[in-house]
Amino acid sequence: MIKVKVRLRPIVSKINLPTVLKTTILPGDSIESLFIVTQVGEIFYIRNGVIRTFFDIRPRILKLGLSSGGYDERGLLGLAFHPKFYYNGLFYLHYSVAGTQGPGAFPGAPQESFKPNPCDARTLNLKWTNREIQYDHIDTVEEYILHPNGQPQKRRTLLHIRRPFFNHNGVNSLNFSPETGNLILTTGDGGSGYDPFNLSQDDMEIAGKIIEIDVGKHTFIDNPPVVTRFNELPVPIQETLTVIAKGVRNIPGISFQRFYNQYIKYAGNVGQDLVESIFSFIHYKPIPVTRLIQASFMRSEPEHEGFINFGWRGWEGAFPTSTITGCSANPALNEKTIAYYDEAVKTSARRLPPLISYFHEDRRTDKFRATALTGVQPYMGNEIPALTGNVVFTDLARGKESRLPVRGALAYTRVRTDCKLNDFSVIETDYNFGSQSAYYVSLGTNLNQTKLYLGVYGSMKVVDNNQGTVFEIVP
Numbered sequence: 001m002i003k004v005k006v007r008l009r010p011i012v013s014k015i016n017l018p019t020v021l022k023t024t025i026l027p028g029d030s031i032e033s034l035f036i037v038t039q040v041g042e043i044f045y046i047r048n049g050v051i052r053t054f055f056d057i058r059p060r061i062l063k064l065g066l067s068s069g070g071y072d073e074r075g076l077l078g079l080a081f082h083p084k085f086y087y088n089g090l091f092y093l094h095y096s097v098a099g100t101q102g103p104g105a106f107p108g109a110p111q112e113s114f115k116p117n118p119c120d121a122r123t124l125n126l127k128w129t130n131r132e133i134q135y136d137h138i139d140t141v142e143e144y145i146l147h148p149n150g151q152p153q154k155r156r157t158l159l160h161i162r163r164p165f166f167n168h169n170g171v172n173s174l175n176f177s178p179e180t181g182n183l184i185l186t187t188g189d190g191g192s193g194y195d196p197f198n199l200s201q202d203d204m205e206i207a208g209k210i211i212e213i214d215v216g217k218h219t220f221i222d223n224p225p226v227v228t229r230f231n232e233l234p235v236p237i238q239e240t241l242t243v244i245a246k247g248v249r250n251i252p253g254i255s256f257q258r259f260y261n262q263y264i265k266y267a268g269n270v271g272q273d274l275v276e277s278i279f280s281f282i283h284y285k286p287i288p289v290t291r292l293i294q295a296s297f298m299r300s301e302p303e304h305e306g307f308i309n310f311g312w313r314g315w316e317g318a319f320p321t322s323t324i325t326g327c328s329a330n331p332a333l334n335e336k337t338i339a340y341y342d343e344a345v346k347t348s349a350r351r352l353p354p355l356i357s358y359f360h361e362d363r364r365t366d367k368f369r370a371t372a373l374t375g376v377q378p379y380m381g382n383e384i385p386a387l388t389g390n391v392v393f394t395d396l397a398r399g400k401e402s403r404l405p406v407r408g409a410l411a412y413t414r415v416r417t418d419c420k421l422n423d424f425s426v427i428e429t430d431y432n433f434g435s436q437s438a439y440y441v442s443l444g445t446n447l448n449q450t451k452l453y454l455g456v457y458g459s460m461k462v463v464d465n466n467q468g469t470v471f472e473i474v475p
Contacts, residue, residue, distance in 0.1 A: 001425035004386045004412065008431035008454065008471040012051050015468040016040045018455035020172050021444025024081040027089055027146065032446055034453065036470055039075035039462050040064060041095065055144075055152050062096040062137055070461030073167040073191070074137060078174030078253075082215070083181055089146035092158075092183055092215070094173045100138035105164035106192070107134055114196045115323055116339040124340065128164055128197040131228055135162045138226055139169060141185060143215065158183075158213060159237070160226040161206055164199075165191025168270075172253030172375070172442065179256070179263055183213040186267070188250035194272060194321070194339060195313040200247050201347070203292045203302070204229045208312065210245040210254060210267065212286060230289045231296065238293065242286040245308035247315075247351065252442075257378035257391070257415070257449070264415065266355075266391060268373040269310050269317065273324050274336070274361075276373040277310075277317030277354040278393060278413065284308050304350060311351030314343030318357045318421060355391075356413045356422040360399060368409050368426060369399025375443025379412075381450030383475050390414050392427070392452060392473075394440040405433065408440025408456065410473075431471070441468075 011034065020037035026045075033045040041058035044051050057076065064072040078094030085091060105128050106113065117123045128134070141159040144152045163169060168188030175184050189200040189208035200208025206228060219236035227233055230241070250270040257264045262282055269277045285306025295302040313321055321344065322336035338344065360370050375394040379387045395409040413424040433456075442455030451472060458467030 001412075001414070001423060002386045003425065003428070004384070005428040005430065006384060006410075007474050008429050009474050011453070011470045011472055012036065012044070012046060013469040014466045015044070015470070016042060016465055017457045017462050018442050018468050018470055019075065019077055020079045021442050021453040021455055021470060022079070022081075023446040025086050025447075027086050027148075034446075034470075035079065036455075037076055037079045038468070039072070039077075041076045043076075043079060057093070057095065060095065060098050062098050062101060065461060065463035068166060070463040072462045073169055073171075074139075075462065077139075077169055077171050078141075078185070080174035080176055080183060083176050083178075085146075090155075090215075091144050091146065091152070092141065092174050093144065094139060094141050094170075094185065096169065097138045097140050102133070102135045102137060104136045104166070105134050105197070114192045114194060116194050116196075118337060118339060118341065126196045128199070128228075131162060135164055135228075136166050136191070138162050141174070141213075156218075156222045157224060158215070159185070159206075160224055161187070162226050162228045163190055163207075164197070167191035168250040170251050170253070172444075173251075175254055177212065177256065178258075180212065181216075183215050184244070184254055185211045185213060186248070186251045186254055187211065189248060189312065194323075195249065198313055198343070200249065200312050201314075201343070203243075203246070204231055204296055206230060208246060208248045209243050210248060210251070210308070212242045212244055214240045231293045233289075235290075238289045241289040243289060243292065243307075244284060244286045245310060247310035247312045247347065249310075249312040249316075252373060252375050255377050255445075257380070259415070259417075264378075264417075266376045266378065267310075268376040268393065269312065269354075270372050271360065271370070272316050272321060274319055274322060275317040275357045275359050276370045276395065278356045278373070278376055278391070279308075279310055279352055280355040280391075280416075281308055281352060282417070309347060309351045311347050314340045314345075314347045315351055317354050320344040353421065355416060356424055358395075358411075358424060366426065367424075368395070368411075370395050370409075371397040371399055374408075374441055377443050377445045377452060378449050379445070379452055380448065381452075383450075384473075387412055387427075392443065393424075394443045394454065396439050396441065404437070405435055406437040406439060407433070408438055410440065410454070
């Protein structure tokens with residue numbers, strides 16, 4: 001693949017951790033503004049080089065970083081503008097609600113303590129019980145309207161979702177489909193590690209899914225119940241939902257690329273210990289939630305032909321999910337043990353193979369060791385010809401071969417419609433971050449995908465304030 005080098009042009013700096021970067025045209029305006037969402041609850045927009053506050057919901061956001069040493073995956077995670085936002089002023093937010101902190105689904109145990117043991121069946125068949133009291137927090141998806149005076153006002157709540165752990169809530173989790181005009185919510189598997197309750201493969205669980213919401217249907221239920229499963233939702237809300245995909249571990253949103261008269265969909269799945277993956281698909285057959293519930297009630301299986309399954313937790317990208325054990329005789333080596341063999345077999349024929357996998361351990365000189373996928377965006381501009389029509393992605397931090405200070409990774413892969421596993425190439429950047437760490441935390445684009453924006457943070461901790469910079473990626 002062609003070696004590509006780009007420049008990072010700073011747009012704004014000294015902001016909090018940016019979770020979403022996207023553009024829209026404000027009602028009454030004539031040019032696009034860049035919107036920046038921060039994890040702590042701010043939404044800014046930049047127009048003609050001037051940064052302004054669009055909305056500040058920090059009081060509504062859960063206190064972040066208190067129980068995890070400053071690191072957190074909760075907060076303000078999603079922003080989407082209605083396709084007719086210019087005319088109707090509607091936009092949508094996904095965030096973790098203040099005052100909802102619980103003890104977690106494993107009370108008293110650290111989130112990352114779970115590890116499946118193929119020799120102990122109990123670890124392979126855990127159930128999430130006492131959900132009303134054993135949970136970590138509550139996420140909400142809400143609809144707002146921007147009034148002519150520039151003031152946003154909440155109109156209704158679409159979903160209240162109880163989450164078992166603090167991590168794997170998705171990020172850049174709200175986007176509108178240009179095909180259906182519906183709102184798409186991407187949810188992670190609920191967290192901990194290795195999906196201890198196998199929520200991502202359970203058709204009734206909201207966790208670990210890509211969900212389409214018909215916001216044109218008004219349910220007149222403005223304060224829906226807090227739920228974890230589809231069958232706990234009131235029927236009018238069930239009727240607004242379809243499920244596009246399951247088997248999701250954690251996901252930095254979904255993006256769309258126009259391809260002749262159809263769209264390629266891209267979704268990244270953050271890996272466990274081995275591999276990061278990007279999936280792509282054109283044709284799919286979503287299943288209405290009402291049909292999933294009916295099949296569950298009848299104890300039958302719904303028709304899965306055309307339904308997307310990323311394979312988690314049995315599969316981590318292109319590999320059966322494995323636990324890693326160090327080799328006592330040689331610390332440089334380790335042993336990978338298939339964690340969920342039966343589940344890997346069960347989902348092997350149904351799962352969608354990834355477009356690309358890249359690895360936590362990779363000694364090739366032209367690659368890098370991965371940490372976590374943080375963004376996937378098609379680039380349709382002409383200013384960087386080598387990237388035109390290709391798919392750009394970001395990884396949080398180059399892995400173990402990197403010395404401090406930390407640097408994120410920017411890379412690209414080509415479009416393939418034959419579903420064969422793809423290669424990728426690292427994109428070189430010229431920016432000098434000096435002694436400051438630079439975690440690549442978000443990737444965004446403008447409306448016609450001719451510009452790319454990169455969110456960088458100087459720390460892994462959300463409590464380390466004002467260490468963020470947003471760049472435009474330019475030739």
